[in-house]
Amino acid sequence: MRIITGKCKGRLLKVPDSKLIRPMTDRIKESIFNYLNNIIDFNGIVVCDVYAGSGSLGLETYSRGAQAIHFIEKNFKIIQTLKENISSCKAEEYSQVFNIEAKRFFGKTPIIQYDLILADPPFFHDDIYDVYNLIIQNDFIKKDGILIMQRSHQTEEKDIENFQLKPEKRIGDSNIFVLQPEY
DSSP states (O other), X not given: OBOOSSTTTTOBOOOOSOTTOOOOOHHHHHHHHHHHHTTOOOTTOEEEEETOTTOHHHHHHHHTTOSEEEEEOOOHHHHHHHHXXXXXXXXXXXXXXXXXXXXXXXXXXXSSOEEEEEEOOOTTOTHHHHHHHHXXXXXXXXXXXXXXXXXXXXXXXXXXXXXXXXXXXXXXXXXXXXXXXXX
């Protein structure tokens, strides 16, 4: 796994040795960021990487100019690798790691509103529906903010029902949803 472009271009990231995560492929990450390049300016934005794992998505935004990245990851062992990756990219002063479940994090009063939220939840766990609702209900995303989420094609019907929209793109077994809240 590597950083695609920007100040950390080509940097290899460690992947946590855990069966609890499924690293996003470079192909899917490239597709997401090619899409985002057309609709967002990364310079100075505030980002949240939910279900962060290795931190690949959040660190990609840092490499492209994000000013602050919050990483949400509940597994302490995985966080150790995440912190190594943050250090490898020299992104410590721009990063904050929260060792908490996503539902608990978004169930609280927001400490900040995000320009971009990136979520790569475990494919067959349904807590993402509650997380999405909490993000919207508790105003965690700015009025013109964007939430990008990777889901399994196998959960498409249930995802469409819960998110009230169709996936923006399908890549292999992955569906990419682009959710822009309407306030």
